[in-house]
Amino acid sequence: MALPSTLFSFASRLFSVRQSHVARMIHGTRNSLAAVQQNSQGSSAAVPNDTDFDFADSESTVLADIEVDDTLEHKDFFGVKSLCTPQILFKHKVHYGHKGTSLDPGMKQFVYGIRSSHVIFDLDITNYHLHEALNFTSHIALRDGIILFVARLPHCAHVIEKTAKDCGEFAHTRQWIPGTLTNIKGFQHMECRLPDLIICLSTLSEFGNEHPVISEAAKLNIPTIAIVDSNCSPNLVTYPVPGNDDTPSSIELYCSLFQEAISRGKKERARRIELLEKEITKEMGQK
DSSP states (O other), X not given: OOOOOOTXXXXXXXXXXXXXXXXXXXXXXXXXXXXXXXXXXXXXXXOOOGXXXXXXXXXXXXXXXXXXXXXXXXXXXXXXXXXXXXXXXXXXXXXXXXXXXXOOGGGGGGEEEEETTEEEEOHHHHHHHXXXXXXXXXXXXXXXXXXXXXXXXXXXXXXXXXHHHHTTOEEEOSOOOTTTTTTHHHHHSSOOOOOSEEEESOSBOTTSSBOHHHHXXXXXXXXXXXXXXXXXXXXXXXXXXESOSSXXXXXXXXXXXXXXXXXXHHHHHHHXXXXXXXHHHHHHHHO
């Protein structure tokens, strides 16, 4: 069975290995500088050959320079806590849940109360979990990770796909074929890179069951961020965010927040690459 075709096709874009030309250039330049220095000092060490410029090595070398550990020492390195407050969440109706009779036992810890037989989320708790999720998203973007937006919400599909496109990531908003992640070679018949983070804006499929991406990501140890409504289970989600996953205004808010978090991570990465390029240029000038 063929994968569904969409404007921002998950099949055509997600499974392509993301290669960094900047990584190749920087690592190649560093090796060249090291070789020149060794030769000038009369070292008998051999000049690195083409195999020394392997892409995997170059990527990890650059990331070692770019990914400074100080980002993990700060609780809010990217300033994502300023992006949302309980007041903003209330304005976008994030506090609305489903009927109390459909409340999942795992969601009781996030509930403020029940009004008119409907669940009301505690927005202070939601705000805390959303900050944690946004911070994690920025760190993934800083490390050039592949981020996949997933949801089976036909009335919000265009918003989700546009968000993914605007921030240079990927989206899957059509029917999920079982094994899309766990049997990826069966679909693509080649080596493919899986997403580094999955953001699920609704954990339910069109049939009212749990979206298959949740269990597939858990099997593959892929971290997930999910908006979990009162009738859903948060058990297999790495970063559950309790909140309304039906209303267009709330979905638009989530999309804008995650887009900004990704943007901040990528801007920080670009800044560090620029500094690294300047350092290399300076080293070459001194040689």
